[in-house]
Amino acid sequence: MDRLWAPWRMEYIRTPKDDGKGCIFCDKSNSNEDERNLIVFRGEFCFVLMNLYPYNNGHVLIAPYKHVPDFENVDTPVQVEMLQIASKAMKIMRRVMRAEGFNFGANFGEIAGAGIKEHVHLHIVPRWKGDTNFMPVIGHNKVQVDSLSETCRMLKKEFDLE
Numbered sequence: 001m002d003r004l005w006a007p008w009r010m011e012y013i014r015t016p017k018d019d020g021k022g023c024i025f026c027d028k029s030n031s032n033e034d035e036r037n038l039i040v041f042r043g044e045f046c047f048v049l050m051n052l053y054p055y056n057n058g059h060v061l062i063a064p065y066k067h068v069p070d071f072e073n074v075d076t077p078v079q080v081e082m083l084q085i086a087s088k089a090m091k092i093m094r095r096v097m098r099a100e101g102f103n104f105g106a107n108f109g110e111i112a113g114a115g116i117k118e119h120v121h122l123h124i125v126p127r128w129k130g131d132t133n134f135m136p137v138i139g140h141n142k143v144q145v146d147s148l149s150e151t152c153r154m155l156k157k158e159f160d161l162e
Contacts, residue, residue, distance in 0.1 A: 025063040025119040038152045041159040043085055045078040048159070050148045055125045058097050058151055062086055063121040071108055071120050082122055089124050092158040099126035 028037040029047055038050035040060060051059040062085050064078045071079070086104060093099040103125040107114040 023067055023119050024116060025121060026065075026067050029063070029065050035149075035152075038148055040089075040152055040155045041085065043081050045075075045081045046085065048085060048089060048155075050152045051123070052148070054148070055103070055123075056127060058093055058099065058124075058126040058155070060089060060124050060155070061121045062089070062124070063119060067118070068120050069118050071106065074120055086122060086124055088159070089155075090126075092155060093124075093126045096154060096158055097126055098128070100129055101127040103127060 028039060028049060029042075031037055034042070038052070040048040040050065042048075045066075046062055046064040048060050048062050051061050062082050064074055064082065066074075066078065068074050074082075090099070090102050090104070093102070104123065106120070106122045108117075108120070110117045
């Protein structure tokens with residue numbers, strides 16, 4: 001078995017796990033510790049935060065403040081804001097991260113692959129030519145080139161300027 005040295009994971013391992021009664025999106029959106037919670041932007045109906053387990057650098061999530069499990073039950077103004085923020089995020093990532101493309105979407109329901117099925121959220125994953133190389137394909141490891149907090153600060157600054 002090969003091992004990848006990742007000392008930053010110890011914080012997650014030592015952190016007490018939720019007892020199953022809370023929602024990470026509700027907890028983070030109701031907190032006033034945006035930097036600690038890696039919240040990039042707050043809109044009127046929803047917010048943007050960094051994915052703690054990103055598929056690629058800059059992977060963000062867009063979630064409504066209201067706890068709703070099904071997209072079809074999200075009010076139309078909230079859906080519209082989610083898409084407007086997604087567009088804004090991609091525009092910012094193209095400009096400051098030089099993203100060449102995006103994976104954009106959602107997994108609604110456990111059977112569809114939703115890791116957090118109780119609270120609707122969208123994923124935006126910036127992509128670059130060659131970002132899938134031998135590490136994930138052969139080594140089953142993903143190389144992150146910037147820390148979540150650094151990427152969060154950079155994106156937040158840009159959102160605040162828009």
